[in-house]
Amino acid sequence: MSEIESLFVTRLYRAKLTEFGDAIDPSELEASCYSIAEDDEAGQEWCEENGYPGYTSYASLTDLGWRFPIFEDIIKALDKHVAAFAEDLEFNLDGRELKLEDIWINILPEGGMHASHLHPHSVISGTTYVSMPDGASALKLEDPRSARMMAAPARLKDARRDMRTFVYVTPEVGDVLLWESWLRHEVPMNMSEDERISVSFNYSWA
Numbered sequence: 001m002s003e004i005e006s007l008f009v010t011r012l013y014r015a016k017l018t019e020f021g022d023a024i025d026p027s028e029l030e031a032s033c034y035s036i037a038e039d040d041e042a043g044q045e046w047c048e049e050n051g052y053p054g055y056t057s058y059a060s061l062t063d064l065g066w067r068f069p070i071f072e073d074i075i076k077a078l079d080k081h082v083a084a085f086a087e088d089l090e091f092n093l094d095g096r097e098l099k100l101e102d103i104w105i106n107i108l109p110e111g112g113m114h115a116s117h118l119h120p121h122s123v124i125s126g127t128t129y130v131s132m133p134d135g136a137s138a139l140k141l142e143d144p145r146s147a148r149m150m151a152a153p154a155r156l157k158d159a160r161r162d163m164r165t166f167v168y169v170t171p172e173v174g175d176v177l178l179w180e181s182w183l184r185h186e187v188p189m190n191m192s193e194d195e196r197i198s199v200s201f202n203y204s205w206a
Helices: 026-039 040-050 069-088
Strands: 012-018 098-108 116-119 122-131 137-141 167-171 175-180 185-187 196-205
Touching: 012 069, 026 040, 026 069, 026 122, 026 196, 069 098, 069 122, 069 175, 069 196, 098 167
Parallel strands: none
Antiparallel strands: 012 175, 098 196, 116 185, 122 175, 122 196, 137 167, 137 185
16 A cells, blocks of 8 residues: 655744733834834945845844843743744754844835845744735745756646645734744735835854
8 A cells, every 4th residue: 555755844833922921012013113224324224235125124233132122022032932943843952042143124115025045054033023014925935845856847736735836924913933044935025005014033053
């Protein structure tokens, strides 16, 4: 009798940020993101010089948790989400911890996108969502085997979710998504007239 099993699974963690820790007011977080963006002249200059649509604090601010109490609360919650995900992944941390490496704000205007990429040198990456207006782009995740498929035919359009080459995940405000940092992902074009705001982060094995 034939048998088929799935091997080498790719995990995606999804939860409400406030599942761990105190409630975080989305409107306060959104206002904080805009306030930081307005004051961050170095970040604005980096975005302009590098053709980045909208705003990101990725290359300019490395201490959001120290500067702003609301981000300190977010980091405390993220630490617990990442610990839960690491347990699910059955990592042997050998007495060490997964620790926050960096955290940054993304404000993506209409027509803005973030091309396919991954996060080298990190273990777990993720995003929590601050503003997701109607028409804002989902997160697009790519099958990590894509480069090895070579002459394989395309998947059926109605292929089951775990067999698709690309999976689109539409988060809600307050969601946190986590994945292993080697997983290639992108943010397709924002088709909303309003800005899509998120906070992304990386955790490394300390």
